[in-house]
Amino acid sequence: MAPHFNMQILRPIKNTDFAALKQIAIESGHGFTSLPVDDNLLQDKISRSENSFSKQVETPFDEGYLFVLEDTKTNEIVGTTAIEAAVGTQVPLYHYHLGKTVHHSSTLNVYNTVEILSMCNDYTGRSEICTLFLREQYRKGLAGRFLSRIRFAFMADQSRRFSDTVIAEMRGVSDAQGHSPFWQWLQEHFFSIEFPQADHLVGLGDKVFISELMPKYPIYANLLSPEAQAVIGHVHEKTKPALRLLQKEGFEHRGYVDLFDAGPTIEARLENIRTVQESYIVSVEIVDSINCGQTYAISNQKLNDFRAVFTDNVLFDEKAEILKINRKEAQALNLENADTVRIFAL
Incomplete structure (x- = not known):
């Protein structure tokens, strides 16, 4: 109950x-x-x-x-x-990877570095x-x-x-109507469908049109409209706090962007993620009332019966590796005395 x-x-x-x-x-x-x-x-x-x-x-x-x-x-x-x-194992997961190519002519003494977007499935199998x-x-x-x-x-x-690698696809730049400057360019040249419709189809799991209509060759970024170039690898205003939070956890952008809005996909190794490194597995001691003022996230380490809460009605003794926990929180987590939990400071 x-x-x-x-x-x-x-x-x-x-x-x-x-x-x-x-x-x-x-x-x-x-x-x-x-x-x-x-x-x-x-x-x-x-x-x-x-x-x-x-x-x-x-x-x-x-x-x-x-x-x-x-x-x-x-x-x-x-x-x-x-x-x-494991993404991309049933339905292909596409990204653009932002790379560079060099155009060089010693005869004319011209050296140009150009950014190119190549379509790939590099994140297949990642969590x-x-x-x-x-x-x-x-x-x-x-x-x-x-x-x-x-x-x-x-x-x-x-x-x-x-x-062992975890990714997060961050929402790219679009306006209040859901139109993306990056998609605008692709739509004009390749797709002829509106961004919200394309986005909706992807949400429905219908990605066949991507492989059918996407340009097969790398795209020279400098050929895109200035508006489209400006948003490559940038996130939606509302997504900035989420991005900052994940960067604090150790996630990095390695040049992979979304096909439609060019929002960044960021990655980290699971074992290097800050929460994983700074969490403790401790045994619990259930008490009638306690409050320490420090808020902890606590999970009961179960699978089907997984429960997690965040609360300051606990007292963590780091030396003894014991978490004193309020009876009500313990009930919510289906815990008994001496059960183990994973905790981290929130």
């Missing part, structure tokens, strides 16, 4: 969360391709996640783990966060963090940071289910 006090608990999505997921899909709007407003697709996402959590896995393949953040006071779903175990969304009224406080970082704790505990 859910405890009757205000706390936010992260858990795997269930079939009964469909209506809440649909509401979040509606609120997330343009450019949030991983949650399309389509009943069948959302239902598939839930079933796929339930199957992934219950599946025996030796090496990552095509699993998708979708979590929801539930407010215990209202029983409302207030946010989502997800991990794809991807995605689908982080928090409803507007819950965006103050630590919930957003918790949703972003807790995934790394889960991945560290279930590392054989994931690749």
Whole structure:
């Protein structure tokens, strides 16, 4: 039974969360391709996640783990966060890689370095963090940071289910109508469909048109419109806080950008991610009341019964490697005395 006090608990999505997921899909709007407003697709996402959590896995393949953040006071779903175990294994994952080519003539004494965009599938098989969304009224406080970082704790505990490299595709620059300057150029020359439509098709998993219509040869960046060149590798204004958070975790941009809006894809090795390196596995001691003022994210290290919360109703004794935890939080995490948890300071 859910405890009757205000706390936010992260858990795997269930079939009964469909209506809440649909509401979040509606609120997330343009450019949030991983949650399309389509009943069948959302239902598939839930079933796929339930199957992934219950599946025996030796090496990552095509699993998708979708979590929801539930407010215990209202029983409302207030946010989502997800991990794809191995991208591009079922449907190809395309990127542009920004490289350089040199045009040199010693006869004419001309030396030009030109940036080129080459289409590739270099991130096939990598794990991807995605689908982080928090409803507007819950965006103050630590919930957003918790949703972003807790995934790394889960991945560290279930590392054989994931690749040793983790990527994140960041949303590129587009205007209020969802139009991207980068897409504008591609559309004029190759596609003849609007950006929101192309984006929606990708969200539906229909990527065949990419390989059919995308230019097969590298594109010289200096041939693009100035507006398109200006946004390569840049993120949407609203995505800047998320990018900063991941850069703090050790994610870097290695020149890979999205095919449609040219937003950067960033990467890190799982073992080098700050949250993984700075988290502790400790055993718990359940107490009736405690408060230390320092907020910790705590996960119960389970798979199907995975639960995580963030709270300051704990006291962490680093020397003894013991976490004293309030009874209510312990119940929310399905913990008993001497169980182990993974914690990190939020």
